[in-house]
Amino acid sequence: xxxxxxxxxxxxxxxxxxxxxxxxxxxxxxxxxxxxxxxxxxxxxxxxxxxxxxxxxxxxxxxxxxxxxxxxxxxxxxxxxxxxxxxxxxxxxxxxxxxxxxxxxxxxxxxxxxxxxxxxxxxxxxxxxxxxxxxxxxxxxxxxxxxxxxxxxxxxxxxxxxxxxxxxxxxxxxxxxxxxxxxxxxxxxxxxxxxxxxxxxxxxxxxx
Numbered sequence: 001x002x003x004x005x006x007x008x009x010x011x012x013x014x015x016x017x018x019x020x021x022x023x024x025x026x027x028x029x030x031x032x033x034x035x036x037x038x039x040x041x042x043x044x045x046x047x048x049x050x051x052x053x054x055x056x057x058x059x060x061x062x063x064x065x066x067x068x069x070x071x072x073x074x075x076x077x078x079x080x081x082x083x084x085x086x087x088x089x090x091x092x093x094x095x096x097x098x099x100x101x102x103x104x105x106x107x108x109x110x111x112x113x114x115x116x117x118x119x120x121x122x123x124x125x126x127x128x129x130x131x132x133x134x135x136x137x138x139x140x141x142x143x144x145x146x147x148x149x150x151x152x153x154x155x156x157x158x159x160x161x162x163x164x165x166x167x168x169x170x171x172x173x174x175x176x177x178x179x180x181x182x183x184x185x186x187x188x189x190x191x192x193x194x195x196x197x198x199x200x201x202x203x204x205x206x207x208x
Contacts, residue, residue: 026157027163027192028193029160030047032187032196033051040105051186053077059084062085067154067156068187071090071157071159072090072091076158080158090144097131116129120179122162122177124176124179138166141163147201167190169182172201190205
């Protein structure tokens, strides 16, 4: 966002599709599930009881939002619904594809495939699980994000920690290796601003 105090910020943010528009995009991480609590790679599990209650209590976050999208996973749809919104399902907001690691505990993968897990955590191009690499995820989310500059709108997306990390990296042009250095807890909110052809990170915080 170009301002008198930071005239070069449009060169640092991710590129938007239309330089003349302004967008405020709030990225909401889905509420907790059993996989979240157990540190497992997710499948398509529902919210746990606590997550559903906390999502309902946070309904005010989306009250003044004009348009709401969500990932196709059950936990994203249930989070948006609990927060009082009938979100539009957006396939580009889907979780990273963990393929054969889906449903497995992180500790079990570490015990059985330590080398593969290390490659996955250190090389953004690696996909030892046979699914989607972090580099592929970053490209997918970047394309979706830059297509959102379609008009002055207050929008929100209920999605996954991996997608929100990717959006932050794209917005500020961080190195892909920074992916694992971004903490995205359940129901946390990250706000991006799109203006004059770039995205900037406005704020990020804990669960409401």
